[in-house]
Amino acid sequence: MIEFKDVSKVYSDGTEALRHLSLQIAKGEFVTLIGPSGCGKTTAMKLINRLTEPTAGSIYINDRDVHAYNIHELRWNIGYVLQEIALFPHMTIAENIAVVPEMKKWKQKEIRERTEELLDMAGLDPSVYMDRMPSELSGGEQQRVGVMRALAADPDILLMDEPFSALDPITREQLQRDIRELQQKIQKTIVFVTHDMHEALALGDRVCLMKEGEIVQADPPQQLLLNP
Numbered sequence: 001m002i003e004f005k006d007v008s009k010v011y012s013d014g015t016e017a018l019r020h021l022s023l024q025i026a027k028g029e030f031v032t033l034i035g036p037s038g039c040g041k042t043t044a045m046k047l048i049n050r051l052t053e054p055t056a057g058s059i060y061i062n063d064r065d066v067h068a069y070n071i072h073e074l075r076w077n078i079g080y081v082l083q084e085i086a087l088f089p090h091m092t093i094a095e096n097i098a099v100v101p102e103m104k105k106w107k108q109k110e111i112r113e114r115t116e117e118l119l120d121m122a123g124l125d126p127s128v129y130m131d132r133m134p135s136e137l138s139g140g141e142q143q144r145v146g147v148m149r150a151l152a153a154d155p156d157i158l159l160m161d162e163p164f165s166a167l168d169p170i171t172r173e174q175l176q177r178d179i180r181e182l183q184q185k186i187q188k189t190i191v192f193v194t195h196d197m198h199e200a201l202a203l204g205d206r207v208c209l210m211k212e213g214e215i216v217q218a219d220p221p222q223q224l225l226l227n228p
């Protein structure tokens, strides 16, 4: 589904962010990338949806180089959730969720039905939340909407970059449980970045341990615990 083949990234200021990284992620797999700040996790994510370009090597999605895709087609098919709660502040919750479906020119009726379905899935009553502004929601509720917005147009891949780091511990644990449950329901390929080992082990089918731009271990949580 997603493949990194011998990928290196050197930023224009000379920073070596990734060194000869190779990784295959299967369809429907939930992979967590863990490692200290600066080890290249975010760079790896940004290479998947072409927010940055590799210096060497290639990234493939469904056996096709990411450069072979139309950039909009590529990004519409990849949901992206970031740490900073990034709902558009002047749009209602429904308008936020509809951004990509609108760009894809879905019918209004379809968009409305999809929005209701997603809010239900997020445990937020559509009749209450559709017309609210982001500022009227708690941090945890906003991040739930952020996840649903990323899923709105039914992408194959969901990239999550420390999505819960800004939340309080209780909300965070709740959202961790929810995302795991959601994954079992919708079977998306998920790449989840964290620097919290507890979170990486709790969520990942496979945990990729990164250090200085390399993957030093990539194993299911059980195996990682046995071979630290």
Ligand code: ADP
Binding pocket: 010, 011, 012, 013, 052, 053
């Ligand atoms: P590229 O080599 O991929 O073109 P650039 O070096 O041009 O990337 O940087 C892209 C953006 O990232 C710039 O706006 C730059 O200010 C910002 N940036 C530079 N250094 C860092 C850093 N260490 N961490 C995060 N962002 C940075």
Ligand code: ADP
Binding pocket: 011, 012, 013, 015, 016, 017, 035, 036, 037, 038, 039, 040, 041, 042, 043, 044
């Ligand atoms: P992580 O997500 O693991 O914290 P990053 O991928 O953000 O790591 O960064 C890897 C390395 O590349 C760090 O040294 C960081 O400062 C540097 N870096 C990230 N973005 C840029 C940029 N745009 N320009 C220059 N250096 C960058």
